[in-house]
Structure formats: C-alpha cells, structure tokens
Amino acid sequence: MPIANIAVIGAGTMGQGIAQLCAQQGYTTWLYDVQDGAAERARQRIAQALDRRVAKGRMTTGDADAALSRVSVADSLAELSEADLVVEAIVEDLAVKRALFAELETLCRADALLCTNTSSLSVGEIAAELHTPQRFAGLHFFNPPTAMKLVEVVSADATAQTTQRALHDFARSLGKTPVAVSDSPGFIVNRCARPFYSEALWLLEHGAAAAATIDACLKSGGGFPLGPFELIDLVGLDINLRATETVWQAFDHHPRFRPSPLVADKVAAGQLGRKSGVGFYRYDSDDHTGAADNTTPAGVTGPEALIADLQAEVPGQYQVTDGRTATELAAELGQPVAVLDTALCPWANDRPTTLAFATHGVDSADRERLVKAAAGRGVHLVEVADRPGLIVLRVAAMLINEARFALNEGIASADDMDTAMRLGLNFALGPWAMLARLGVERIRTTLERATEEDPSGRYTYSPSETQ
Ligand code: NAI
Numbered sequence: 001m002p003i004a005n006i007a008v009i010g011a012g013t014m015g016q017g018i019a020q021l022c023a024q025q026g027y028t029t030w031l032y033d034v035q036d037g038a039a040e041r042a043r044q045r046i047a048q049a050l051d052r053r054v055a056k057g058r059m060t061t062g063d064a065d066a067a068l069s070r071v072s073v074a075d076s077l078a079e080l081s082e083a084d085l086v087v088e089a090i091v092e093d094l095a096v097k098r099a100l101f102a103e104l105e106t107l108c109r110a111d112a113l114l115c116t117n118t119s120s121l122s123v124g125e126i127a128a129e130l131h132t133p134q135r136f137a138g139l140h141f142f143n144p145p146t147a148m149k150l151v152e153v154v155s156a157d158a159t160a161q162t163t164q165r166a167l168h169d170f171a172r173s174l175g176k177t178p179v180a181v182s183d184s185p186g187f188i189v190n191r192c193a194r195p196f197y198s199e200a201l202w203l204l205e206h207g208a209a210a211a212a213t214i215d216a217c218l219k220s221g222g223g224f225p226l227g228p229f230e231l232i233d234l235v236g237l238d239i240n241l242r243a244t245e246t247v248w249q250a251f252d253h254h255p256r257f258r259p260s261p262l263v264a265d266k267v268a269a270g271q272l273g274r275k276s277g278v279g280f281y282r283y284d285s286d287d288h289t290g291a292a293d294n295t296t297p298a299g300v301t302g303p304e305a306l307i308a309d310l311q312a313e314v315p316g317q318y319q320v321t322d323g324r325t326a327t328e329l330a331a332e333l334g335q336p337v338a339v340l341d342t343a344l345c346p347w348a349n350d351r352p353t354t355l356a357f358a359t360h361g362v363d364s365a366d367r368e369r370l371v372k373a374a375a376g377r378g379v380h381l382v383e384v385a386d387r388p389g390l391i392v393l394r395v396a397a398m399l400i401n402e403a404r405f406a407l408n409e410g411i412a413s414a415d416d417m418d419t420a421m422r423l424g425l426n427f428a429l430g431p432w433a434m435l436a437r438l439g440v441e442r443i444r445t446t447l448e449r450a451t452e453e454d455p456s457g458r459y460t461y462s463p464s465e466t467q
Contacts, residue, residue: 029070179412181412232279306355355381
C-alpha cells in the first residue's frame, strides 16, 4: 500500500519535528495533540522553522509554502481515520500509549501502519493488547528529527516483515538512514552509547583524570565531536541519569550499566548542565572546553609517530597502551616505562591534541621533559592514573564490548550498529570500526586487567562468535 497520508500524534518537541519533516518530503500530514491549542502552536512553529530555512537559502518560498499547506491540525483522533501511517510521539508512559493505540486500532483503516517513537519503552509491551500487532513497530527518530539522519526501525516479535520493509522505505523517503533493531532496552544507540558516559564517569569517580582531560583526550584521540562530560551537560544530567537508570533496570541492574553517583549527586544539587548554568563545567565562563591551546603539526599523526620523536629527545621505554599498565610493563621489563594512550583516528591538524600518559619508575624530571618534548610537537601530554587502557582505549573497549553483547543477543547487525552510532551520535567511528582499528587482543587485555582491579562483573569480556 503506498503511503501518502501521515498522522503525527503528540505535538511536542518530536511530533513537531516529525510533522515538519513529513510535510517537507511531500506527505499530507495531520498533527494532533490532546492539549488544547498545542497542535496549532506546533504548526506555527513549523511555519517559523520553514521561514528560517528559506532565509538560509535551504528552501524556496514556494516549497516552504507548499510544505506548510500539507500540515493540518486535527481536533480529534477520529479525523485521523484516513491516515496510511501513524507516528505517535506523546508522553513516555506505557499506559497512556497503550490506551491511545487501542483507540487508534478501532479508528484507523485495517491496513494503516501504527508506529511509536518511544525511546525507552518496550515496543512489544505497547502493542501487547492490540488485535493487529503485526502492523505495529517502533519508528525511533532522533532530536531534532529534521536534521538527524538516523531512524531506528524497531521490530517486536509480532511485527510483520512487510511492516518492517514499509517503514524502512518510508524512512528512506524522508531522506533518513534506517537501521533494523529488535525490540530491546535502549535499542541500539541509547544502549550502545552508555559506556561512553559511564566509563568516563567511572574514570572521574576513581580519580583517574579530570573531566576536562577525559573530554579532551576522547575528542582528539577518539574523533568524538564532543567529550562525554560536554555531551552530558548539553543533554542535561537529569535526562542522562534517567536514560542510564532505565537501561540499568532493564538489564537487571548489571554492574556495567550502574549509574554513577556523580551524576545523581549533581542532579540532586540542581546542577543539570547547560540549562542550569552548571554541570560538569560552569557556563558563566569560557573555561569549559578543556582543550589545550595547541594544534598538531603535520607529521605527528598519532601516538606511534610521537613515540619515535620523544625517544630521540628523552631516551626511555615508551609504548602505546595495549591494556597493560605501566606498572605491569615495568615489572616485566625491569625498567621504567611510560605508556601513551591510543588514537582511533589520525590526529587532525585543525584541532588541539591532548594525549594521556602514565608512567612507572620514570622520575619527575624526565616526566617533565617528556611533556615539554611533546608540547614542542603540538601535543598536550597529560599524566593520568596508571589504569588499564588509560582513557581512549578504555572507553573504546567498553563501547566495543557492549556492541559485542548486543550482537550476541541478535538485536542488530554490526553494520547497522556502526551506522546507528555514527548517525545517532555523530561518532567518527562505530564500535565495529573501532574494533577493526584496535584489534581484539587490546580489547580483551584491557577488560581482563580492568576486571583484576574491579571484579564486580562490570568489565566481563563478551566473546563474540562472529567477530
Ligand atoms: P514532549 O513533552 O515535548 O511532547 C509530548 C506531547 O504529547 C505534548 O504536547 C503532550 O500534550 C502530548 N500528549 C500527551 N499525551 C497525549 C495523548 N494521550 N494524546 C495526544 N497527545 C498527547 O515530548 P517529546 O520530547 O516530543 O517526546 C515524545 C516521545 O518521543 C516520547 O515517547 C519520547 O520518549 C520520544 N523521544 C523523545 C526524544 C527527545 O529528544 N525529546 C528523542 C526520541 C524520542
């Protein structure tokens, strides 16, 4: 059945964006909200958003007018009976969503597709009482829906393949990249991204390095556009805490999802990030970038190249982390050792480069000479606690490990996971691409050594049958 008419239910942040997107792509779109006047206000905001696109030269006035003319406000659910596809974006409450779909099932045509934009509820549970669950699925857009390229198409057990295929085609027709995921807590992105935050928080909680150092290392060494603390501050600590708690509960309080007390304490103190002026950074000054004021000169493309340079100036035993600590290596080699963090992407010349290092047995004068020699090459070398995997390798190991768990559970393909993490979070690399660069041995060693330090089960290595 061709899809031409879309009903968007819930005219808040997501519903408004999804309605605008559908109208821009040529679909006749109805917008309905239970709150009086909310859908009309959303339509007005869509008009303003379209005007901004015209002002920026991204759209012609004619196209904007045509898009707006395709958005109608519905005053009752009954007006949505001719929709080919319904996207629900109402309050995140299982009982309210279930009640809505029970009503829609009686109102809509039997061949209409019914979708939820839920980010944390089970798609199967929302559909549990439907008579026709085969036409029901998750269609998970990212905020803002007009800009973010990813859509997670979430299939519950009862979702028909024809429904899945139609939703993939629909997402593509909106200019999005769909990925297929089975109904499971956090789907791909909200689950597989947890270690990015939680491992950074663990390092901070255990005094391994300051938040700004961890952010700077991950940005320059991991190709992440924002560090985890910057991202938590941007999204809001309360939102981050809720997302973490939801996934933690869904995984029976597994230690790898344990929420950090650092976030809970800040939320309790009203420090919610940018929106409250304080989070992991303060937003009344410029000191929150955490980035060193230097750039990488051409020629120093990563830690390996840096080591060769450093050795010429300050002779010593240096190596890029393979998961073993400097302490372990020094004991093995019988001499002082400095371990440098890894880089997932070549260092870009246009951004500051910060690299973590840890030492064992290296005297303070030599450590200072090392830092100075690196600074002369545009690299801000920061000494951190001597822990397995330092910062970039350690966070990458946890991201990769979570992806391995998810793959073993069959929730999505490795390719779709990489696509989802790149497009949903703007990561430079997805977890499987990270694994290809780092190699499985370094991941295993990091997690094994981390388990020796913390045997709670947090660092349990997930063997993967396929990768
Ligand atoms: P919001 O609070 O901005 O908007 C929700 C809207 O739904 C409100 O206008 C409310 O009046 C309306 N509503 C509540 N109950 C209703 C009902 N029974 N019938 C019709 N309208 C009703 O919420 P937001 O942020 O747009 O989220 C909506 C859904 O999208 C939630 O399921 C959320 O988990 C999900 N989501 C949110 C994202 C975000 O970044 N905000 C990202 C991806 C998914």
